[in-house]
Amino acid sequence: MTETPRPTDSHLHDVLQQIANEAQDLFGRGEVANYIPALAEVPARRFGMALAMVDGSSYTVGDAHTPFSLQSITKLFTFVLALKAVGEDLWTRVGREPSGAAFNSMVQLESERGIPRNPFINAGALVVTDILTSRYAHMDLAMLGALRRLTDDPALTWNVRIAKSERDTAHRNMALAYFMKSYGNFHNPPELVLDNYCRQCATEMTCTQLAQATMFLANGGVDLAKGSQPGEHVLSADAARRVNALMLTCGAYDASGDFAYRIGLPIKTGVGGGIVAIAPGRGTISVWSPELDAKGNSVLGAFALERLVQLTGWNHD
Amino acid sequence: MTETPRPTDSHLHDVLQQIANEAQDLFGRGEVANYIPALAEVPARRFGMALAMVDGSSYTVGDAHTPFSLQSITKLFTFVLALKAVGEDLWTRVGREPSGAAFNSMVQLESERGIPRNPFINAGALVVTDILTSRYAHMDLAMLGALRRLTDDPALTWNVRIAKSERDTAHRNMALAYFMKSYGNFHNPPELVLDNYCRQCATEMTCTQLAQATMFLANGGVDLAKGSQPGEHVLSADAARRVNALMLTCGAYDASGDFAYRIGLPIKTGVGGGIVAIAPGRGTISVWSPELDAKGNSVLGAFALERLVQLTGWNHD
Amino acid sequence: MTETPRPTDSHLHDVLQQIANEAQDLFGRGEVANYIPALAEVPARRFGMALAMVDGSSYTVGDAHTPFSLQSITKLFTFVLALKAVGEDLWTRVGREPSGAAFNSMVQLESERGIPRNPFINAGALVVTDILTSRYAHMDLAMLGALRRLTDDPALTWNVRIAKSERDTAHRNMALAYFMKSYGNFHNPPELVLDNYCRQCATEMTCTQLAQATMFLANGGVDLAKGSQPGEHVLSADAARRVNALMLTCGAYDASGDFAYRIGLPIKTGVGGGIVAIAPGRGTISVWSPELDAKGNSVLGAFALERLVQLTGWNHD
Amino acid sequence: MTETPRPTDSHLHDVLQQIANEAQDLFGRGEVANYIPALAEVPARRFGMALAMVDGSSYTVGDAHTPFSLQSITKLFTFVLALKAVGEDLWTRVGREPSGAAFNSMVQLESERGIPRNPFINAGALVVTDILTSRYAHMDLAMLGALRRLTDDPALTWNVRIAKSERDTAHRNMALAYFMKSYGNFHNPPELVLDNYCRQCATEMTCTQLAQATMFLANGGVDLAKGSQPGEHVLSADAARRVNALMLTCGAYDASGDFAYRIGLPIKTGVGGGIVAIAPGRGTISVWSPELDAKGNSVLGAFALERLVQLTGWNHD
Known part of the structure; x- marks a missing residue:
């Protein structure tokens, strides 16, 4: 708990502390992602949490200032960037239904002829990255620029070793x-898109940064970042609501x-152990702990x- | 528009009227369910809508007082009844993940060894009916009793011809x-459970009744039916929230x-052309129009x- | 080895004896079918084998005179009976492609809209039994009559306890x-067809009887059973060749x-531990040993x- | 009919002529493969057929001397080459069961964790090519050398335009x-293996060459090509039988x-419109006609x- 809470917020301070205490008992119940060596090196017993409220206040506990690998959480940001770039045309290339299958399954992709079910499974995020690769000369840098603006941190970057x-x-x-290319739903060379995709996945943020970067989703599409103009819209209020629906x-x-x-809030998880959740009208919550359950979400x-x-x-x- | 709106509610009166007018243009874009002859006889060009607000006010437009076949909307009521009967143990017999496939698919049921994905697909609703069949001597009558209580209509019943x-x-x-029985996830004879299942699906309500019957989901679990005691809980507030999450x-x-x-509210649809939606803290909306789109939902x-x-x-x- | 081999056949006598000796080493490598209690009671360490040659000679070793449950081997006989009854029209109701999946899978049946891949998987044999149920007042007795004629044994019957x-x-x-009925590919009540199906599966034969009963497939469609007229055709030579192709x-x-x-002969296996093989122009081989491998075939x-x-x-x- | 049949073979001469006459009526019932432009340019109404008998005699009719694109027929030759190179170890990388699905399906590959069902579907042939790519510095040239030896034609090659x-x-x-690489069942860079694979598929032969090149499969593994030593074994008799079983x-x-x-002989088809069939102990048959049925085989x-x-x-x- 590092920020200075205003007196009336001492409740949230206590809530975070209580959760952090209780959570300790769960260490050892999951496993750190090991499908790439660099990710497997992260210490398992870490826990951080951050709240960013629409009134500008914020709260943290534990390892909330340690950068971690966003992994699939970046699918949220690329999706928003593509939605801003091509609007609802996005939905001609990707669906918005839950997948009902493992995140990297081929089966559904075959039965639905190359159209991924939604932008948050790997196939869908690859199509989104393909769209952005067509749109930007350097999609990886465009993405990074957007994230730097949202976090107000010009030093934000991806972990080169993890990306590689x-x-x-x-x-x-x-x-x-x-x-997907065999079905005509992929326009750039897969090699190039994968370069961009792996860089974006390897982007690192702290819990506090992640909570700040997603504030526009809790705040009717309006960013609160210091570097932004007051009241700057990232998305329209309606678009923000729709993004939240997809997260849910x-x-x-x-x-x-x-x-x-169980939780009832829009969220996005990543195999780096991060989860970000949106409480519309209230604020954003981010939490990080590397041990994952069998479905790839942080325990x-x-x-x-x-x-x-x-x-x-x-x-x- | 038949109820007497209070002066301050003239806006909702106008909203319903405007929607009803606009909706006329969509007649002919869908098809009435024809998988059973009795359902196919319903006139296609019907449209009714009803609002029930948590303050007790209500609004209707069009064919809101014509009974229609609830069909899959009853899955919502059997699910609530089973949740009250067996509590969270329900989740040992059925999942709560979106299905990612057609409502009556076998494929996923095979890959998940007889556990249906959720209570709102046919397989899941059959398991729920199996649970209730074990619980009640006459599950069909128990269900009917619950629906009569929620609608405050002792004459409510199922359409015998459609059920048959x-x-x-x-x-x-x-x-x-x-x-599912081959996987051990079905306890009663399928013939018996299907009798109950087909009766419940054939239950008929009007839009106004359906809006009233689901009021507890908008009202923190508390029923407003005239026949109920004031403040009678159907479900706890938290359970009601969870049911809404599953509907969403x-x-x-x-x-x-x-x-x-697109809509962002918890809903449940049926191939009879009905849809009920919950606006938590505000009220419930029911709408009926028999023409269905390719996925079986009312156009x-x-x-x-x-x-x-x-x-x-x-x-x- | 019980029949009297002619001097020139001493080689086959020795071959069977050698195989029986070598086979002993494999006891314990499989498991007796246990999906129904009655089948699981069979002693595991049994081995019998019988040859029936087109010249009328025959050879046996081990438990070749012990009756065992034919199970899926009866699919061969019902298929032949249906082919005689309705001819090539059979192929409008069932395919003749290998299934590429477990013998009782639903998945392929769904993707191919209720047409089973071939008559030797369960779904296909059920359709064949449905066809015969439409054809005969008592299909179970018609089937039994055909098998009694082929084995020349009027006492041949099904095991009532296993059938039940x-x-x-x-x-x-x-x-x-x-x-399949939901796709229109099943004409009789499933309950009735299953009665017939389970009786036929529970038919018991010895290895010697099984070798004799399939002789027509090695002999250009002509039966050699003592009760038959000399040269009586069960099937045309071409039809017999086609049945063999399907077995292969x-x-x-x-x-x-x-x-x-590995073996290169037309065969049919059953979970009772029996296998029958056809050596066209030479003779038939039947073997029985209850321990099964992971794919349900006798080790x-x-x-x-x-x-x-x-x-x-x-x-x- | 161009070779000089010996007097006693006039029957086969007549048979081929009769078939060629009858086949004319079927022109127009299929479609030329059009998934690559270069293949689609082939005139549709071509028909050629060749027999090569184990006694050295041969017969042809129609366009039997026109080179055509072997396409999937080459899967037979790469399989034989790999079987000679690594023997039965081949079966650790690929199965030998019919696929029960379209030739390029992903579904089964996923459910069987990267092990293709057999060497004659695309996935299986790619693994075989991967094995040969590991084995030979220039797998494409090794393959071509083998085919030149079998056909005794040093000018045999692939069509560069079709390969590209x-x-x-x-x-x-x-x-x-x-x-498959994601499952560890692919050792070389896919780009390199695909180069080799596409070259081999684009190899062109005439019907007479194809019948000659597969003679060893009809002749107990022994080649009859003029350039071979008399009695030279390509495969052992038993291995040749096994290859034939896989073809069947x-x-x-x-x-x-x-x-x-319907046919009952080991065969291999290709989308170039060719089919080769083996009549063990008698000879080989090759036929070419570009119009394909819905399953990709020459009508x-x-x-x-x-x-x-x-x-x-x-x-x-």
Whole structure:
């Protein structure tokens, strides 16, 4: 707990502390992602959490200032960037239904002839990256610029070693890209798109940065970042609501229904152990803990969010 | 528009009228369900809509007082009844993830070894009916009693002719039931459960009744029916929120993600052409129009809900 | 070895004896079918083998005179009976391609809209039984009559206890039948067809009887049974060749390709531990040993056939 | 009919002529492969057929001396080459079961974790090419050398234009290769293996050459090519039988069961319109006609083989 809470917010301070204490008991129940060596090196027993409120206040506990690998959480940002770039035309190339299958399955892609189910599974995020690769001379740098603006941190970057390690082992994602190309739903060379995709996945943020970067989704599309003009819109209020709806139905791979049932807030998870959640009209919550459950979501992160909504009622109207 | 709106509610009166007018243009874009003869006899060009507000006011337009066949909307009521009967143990027999496939698909049921993905697809609703069949001597009558209480209408019943017609052609549902039985996830004889299932599906309500019957979901679990004690809880506030979350992620078959994106309210649809939607803290909306789109959801119904949230902002916080 | 071999056949006598000796080493490598209690009671360590040659000679070793449950081997006989009854029209209701999946899978049946891949998987055999149920007042007795004629044994029958046990647990087969009925590819009540199906599966024969009963497939369609008229055709020579082709491509569930590669003779296996193989122009081979491999085929049976073709060259032209 | 038949063979001369006459009626019932432009340019109404008998005699009719694109028929030759190179170890990398699905499906590959069902579907042939790519410095030239030896034609080569066109559109095969690589079942860079694969597929032969090149499969593994030493073994007799068994169960994509049933000889088809069939102990048959049925097999080719076995009885023992 590092920010200076205003007196009236001492409740949230206590809530975060209580959650952090309770969460300790869950260490050891999951496993750190090991599909690429560089990710597997992260210490397992880490836990950080940050709140950013629409009134500008913020709260943290634990390792909230340690950068971690965003991984699939970046799918949220690329999706927003593509939505701004091409608008609702996006939906001719990707669906918006929950996948009902593992995040990198080929089966559904085959039965639906190369149209991925939603932008938050790998195939969908690859199509989104393909769209952005067509749009920007250097899509990786355009993405980074957007994230730097949202976090107000000009030093934000991707981890070169993790990006390279992911690229070297991206066989399945290459298969997905070529498969969609065989259906005509991929316009750039898969090799190039995968370069961009692996860089974006390797972007690192702290919990506090992640909570700040997603503030526009809790705040009717309006950014609060210091570098922004006051009241600057990232998205329209309606578009922000729609992004939240997609996070609610598709944000946690094949555990999205379970997250909606237990937690009831729009979220996006990543195999780096991060989760970001949106409490519309209230604020954003980010949590990081590297141990993952069988569906690839952070064990302590899911617990922390479930406790937060129990203690605050933020999932009730 | 038949109820007497209070002066301050003239806006909602106008909204319903405007939607009804606009919806006329969509007649002819869908097809009436024809998988059983009795359902196919319904006139296609009908449209009714009803609002029930938590303050007790209500509004209707068009054919809001014509009874229609609830069909899959009853899955919502059987699910609530089972949740009250067995609590969270329900989740040992059925999942809560979106299905990502057609509502009566066998494929996923096979890959997940007889556990249906959620209570709102046919396989899941059959398991729920199996649970209730074990619980009540006459599950069909228990269900009917619950619905009569929620609607305050002792004459509410199922359409015997439609129930029989559904039972006679229920081969695929029988296949689903026997298939789950082969995995041990079905306890009663499929023949018996299907009798109950087809009766419940054939229950008929008007839009006004349906809006009233689901009021507890908009009102923190508390029923407003005249026959109830004031403040009588159907579910706890938290359980009501969870039911809403399930409706949001799974309520419209394989178009659930699209409904969440466009409309953003918990809903449940039926092939009788009905849709019920929940605006938590505000009220409930029911709409009926028999023409269905390719995914089995009412064309005019979906349009009406999309317009309603645009005109009222009820999907924003 | 019980029949009196003619002097020139002492080689085959020795071959059977050698195989029986070698096979002993494989006991314990498989498991007796246990999906119905009555089948699981069979002693595991049994091995019998019988040859019936087109010249009328025959040879046996081990438990060749012990009756065992034919199970899926009866699919061969019902298929032949249906082919005689309705001819090539059969192929409008069932395919003749290998299944490429487990013997009782629903997935392919769904993707091919209720048409089973071939008559030797469960779904296909159920359709065949449905065809025969439409054709005969008592299909079960018609089938039994045909088998008694082929074996020349008026006492041949099904095991009532096994038939009942199979019927009581036939949930998955009921699911397959109702599923095909939902596509219009099932004409009789599934309950009735399953009665017939379970009786036929429970038919018991000895190895010697099984070798004799399939002789027409090795002998250009002509039966050699004592009760038959000399030269009586069961099938035309061309039809017999076609049945053999189907056995070669589809006779061993999802191990058919492996059997063709290793053994190269038309065969049909059953989970009772029996296998019958056809050496066209030479004779028939039947073998029985209850321990099954992971794909449901007899471990010692497959070994025995592989050794037989190595020692005799019967799979070469 | 160009070779000089010996007097006693006038029957086969007449048979080929009769088939060629009858086949004319079928022109127009299929479509020339058009997935790559260069293939689509072939005139549709061509028909050629050649027989090569184990006694050294040969017969042809129609366009038997026109080179055509072998396409998937080369899968037979690469499989034989790999079998000679690595022996039965081959089966650790690829199965030998019929696929039960379209020739380039991803679904089964996913459910069987990267092990293709057999060497005659695309995924399986890609693994075989990967094995040969590891084995030879220039696998494409090694393959070509083998085919030149079998046909005794030092000018045999691949069509550079077709090879390039296939390589440019090989997205789905690239997807298959990367997908298998993600399971560890692909050792070389997919780009390199695809270069080799597309060259081999574009190899051109005439019907007479194709019949000669496969003679060893009809002749107990022994080649009859003029350039070979007398009695030179390509494969052992037993290995040749096994290759024939694989052709019988898997040689015609998802129509293999139908070909076995109707024709009953080991075959291999290609989308260039060629089919080669083996009559063990008798000879080989090759036929070419570019119009394909819905499963990718030559319409006139299949007809010609079916008539040939009817007129000669070569599928009977």
